[in-house]
């Protein structure tokens with residue numbers, strides 16, 4: 440009897456496999472190091488063989504996969520971190536496990552992180568949500584009416600590459616410049632800080648460090664360093680403006696903020712909302728903002744939500 444679902448989050452360094460009962464309760468988690476050899480060709484085989492050691496495939500009803508790259512219509516477009524180009528995971532995995540009846544769905548990991556937060560995290564009970572992950576880059580996930588939104592090329596909601604800045608016009612990994620990611624991600628905050636240090640004469644503790652992290656800028660801003668505060672305020676101004684635009688498109692119940700920068704908690708949320716609300720009133724009087732709660736498990740829960 441098929442009595443389990445699996446939520447699998449494939450990351451660039453490790454893979455998390457959650458075994459869920461049909462009601463969506465997490466029973467067990469298996470982890471695996473991501474084998475990147477030969478353009479990641481062994482990844483699906485190794486996932487299948489680990490699962491086989493733990494549970495009979497005949498007992499599995501559905502599998503959700505989360506991958507670090509764009510996905511549309513269940514097809515992966517590319518996962519640079521894994522060495523994958525276009526890939527039909529569902530067909531390949533069914534072939535590996537010799538089971539055609541199993542339901543397999545695939546989605547982008549940032550979208551699944553948003554789904555995970557709706558399923559078991561801070562957005563529980565909501566059906567329209569937008570999640571933004573502020574780390575090395577900016578990841579984002581969109582859920583509308585309870586469904587993950589991919590778009591035709593899998594880039595729906597990828598606000599990290601919305602053009603927001605003409606003042607510094609910093610170059611972005613995507614090949615363009617002035618993207619939100621270049622000024623509001625953790626890396627972006629450091630880049631913005633270096634621009635401020637060049638153009639301003641204001642004293643700041645930041646000048647004492649040859650290199651510093653986004654966390655250092657945030658900590659100094661919290662402790663009253665005026666220039667550090669200006670930098671973070673500007674970074675969150677860009678983000679608040681971008682989220683205001685998102686609101687006019689999908690009007691979410693809740694914005695979820697995740698990633699390393701979100702460790703600053705209410706301090707960051709208050710800065711974002713300070714810049715967000717003046718741009719959406721009088722149409723939008725209330726949108727919830729919350730810090731993500733599931734951390735690295737969000738993708739695994741989201742992958743289960745996808746097939747539940």
Ligand SMILES: [Zn+2]
Nearest residue numbers: 600611613618
């Ligand atoms: Zn970009």
